[in-house]
Amino acid sequence: MSTAADTRPHVVVLGAGFAGLTFAQKFPAGLARVTLVDRTNHHLFQPLLYQVATAGLAVPDIAQPVRSILARKRDVTVLMDEVAGFDLAARTVQLRQSVLSYDHLVVALGGRTSYFGHPEWERHAPGLKTIDDALRIRRNVLHAFERAEMTDDPTERQRLMTIVVIGGGPTGVELAGTFAELQRHVLARDFRRLNLRTARVILVEGSPRLLNAYPPELSDRARAQLESLGVAVWLGVQVREIRDSEVVLPNETLRAANIIWAAGVAGSPLGPQLGAETDRAGRVKVLPDLSLPGHPEVRVLGDMIALTDPMGQIVPGVSPAAMQAGAYAAQTLARELRAGAAAAPACRAPFVYFDKGTMATIGRSRAVAKIGRLQFSGFTAWLAWLFIHLVFLVGFRNKLSVLLSWTYSYLTFRRGARVIYGFPREDPPPPAG
């Protein structure tokens, strides 16, 4: 059981998201022993998490146990634990249940939902970062329609059938479009009494356009496509306050049983504990080689960093950037370990982000995409999006039969994903032991 006899350097990787997992996958065998720590036991295919929230896919479609993914990586030990703090001078990481010493540290703890100084809004407007977030949103949306079916009060019914999505970035656009389709195509069939044409999805964005990171033409296309699905797109509208079932806007107050927050992301709260400078969202300002200033043995990757690469590109908080950073860190660390102590960290080439393009889907047959200088929208963009995700998922789940089932489920809305469970009926069960 013990690895005390192993004298190879110890690499500790914190986080099994796209950055940390890619590091563990790409890091060559034999050079070091690697310990990968995550507070969950799974890797989450985060770009499709909104599909779980909108009852289009089931949890196993987008999550895989980390231990299974890394089963053949004999150097890698996986621990399910939470990071509590760092001692960079002593080169240790404090976990909830133990302390790990490291020779090299890779910190890839991701991001979190930010409420811009209003943490009390979270209770009324959940964000979308984890499986539990997605299941909570799905449960509450489906349950609201169940209650709408039973009520005779038209005001109450309207409240139950209204979904407000706050934030017009990719997640907000994807959520709003998919909820609109769910209402019009799926729930309309499921519910006998309800008139689903009176159901509403309202997308509220504070700035004058959707998808700020995209060219303005694509923002306009996205808006037109959402509106064709029946989404009400409200631009330039600031949220003043969020209460139970209420969103207070400058000129009116919206009543909605479901309010979803897709407006803000920030770096992991552990980022600032690394001692380096951070931006306003708590993202760590790393050096061009992704190392922590003053600590070449510590690398920080993924959504928790703020970096502009030598080409002048801001490295975005998206999964391709995280995967590229993970691969880059694995490569540079492997090179240094092979070279031995002689190689000074100063010789590391800087990380350069390769922008493969960005896309956002709008419902099940529309999308907007930017690939290099090309812009796509509508069905062509959606086909490209589908193709890219399917290729990713094939690698991810690795079996043709599963791919077929997934495609089928995706195109038809997976029925089983509309099963409501997990409502707390009593006190939560104690964890094992």
Next chain:
Amino acid sequence: MSTAADTRPHVVVLGAGFAGLTFAQKFPAGLARVTLVDRTNHHLFQPLLYQVATAGLAVPDIAQPVRSILARKRDVTVLMDEVAGFDLAARTVQLRQSVLSYDHLVVALGGRTSYFGHPEWERHAPGLKTIDDALRIRRNVLHAFERAEMTDDPTERQRLMTIVVIGGGPTGVELAGTFAELQRHVLARDFRRLNLRTARVILVEGSPRLLNAYPPELSDRARAQLESLGVAVWLGVQVREIRDSEVVLPNETLRAANIIWAAGVAGSPLGPQLGAETDRAGRVKVLPDLSLPGHPEVRVLGDMIALTDPMGQIVPGVSPAAMQAGAYAAQTLARELRAGAAAAPACRAPFVYFDKGTMATIGRSRAVAKIGRLQFSGFTAWLAWLFIHLVFLVGFRNKLSVLLSWTYSYLTFRRGARVIYGFPREDPPPPAG
């Protein structure tokens, strides 16, 4: 939205398990309006629920929204609500959120886990009746192994790696066999440090043999097959007390992070509220035509009844019996409605249970089965079991691609089912609205 203009009789069906759902599916169109009430929004394929608890299948594999299943039944309205009580004289059912008047009532509320007068044991030894039960068991078992991987204390590690299943009926046998396979074949690959050969599954049964409803030879076969999988089978051992992580037996106290209760079932607690005589487990003593004594307009079906049919067979609490009762009730009620008031209820032919045989699986390639006078065990019985379940599931999920995916997942243990989620991190979210 209103059905006030519909003057057809109103049939209210309580429960969307095998009995209630089969009734709704088999009841002919045009004769009545039907309202189906269930406290969940899904039908659960209960015979495979243990596969969710043992991380072999995912929730969507065994649950489907009731609204989807009945989408083409234009006469049927589905309500998600809970039954609070009955007023048989006024012919109304009190739900949590409304009151339903009926002309004919079908009560099929199923069973529940019974702790034989020790409800305080539930906290330490969950039963297996709902999706939430299954997910709770799965989460706690997987989490215990995660913690075992991290601990250096051998006593604690043994506690975390021990699963005690109480009750040697079909559910207990299936759980114990599948947990043993999970430990030895799946977790052994997933966990790098643990020696899974020291993991234990102990099946405790108070009577002298397993599977009391089966012939003694099959009980012996089941025991031998479980032992070949590494399960410790303790027969004739009474449970005195269950505490946190402890099962107190006459001669020793077992320490186990996971204790699962599969020892007792009882009828729905609403059964006794129907006013008829009940047996010790709270099951309603119905007339041979499944009606409530004195109330020919009320039928009681499924796991909540106690009945011996005219052939002298005790109608068992299994899904084939529930489905047969649902079909029988749909047929007799349809005949009466077609005949009009002239037909007296007295002319109903009694319900006769057709025993298609019973089987219990032991792991993924063993089973015991009794079909008529024939007995099978081992791989032959398991093939028969698999075939029967697959045929059921084809009807249930209706698509070849899904069947393929399911078969593949079943045979390989569905990876995604080992994803741990749903641990309460904070206060439970409020229900929508």
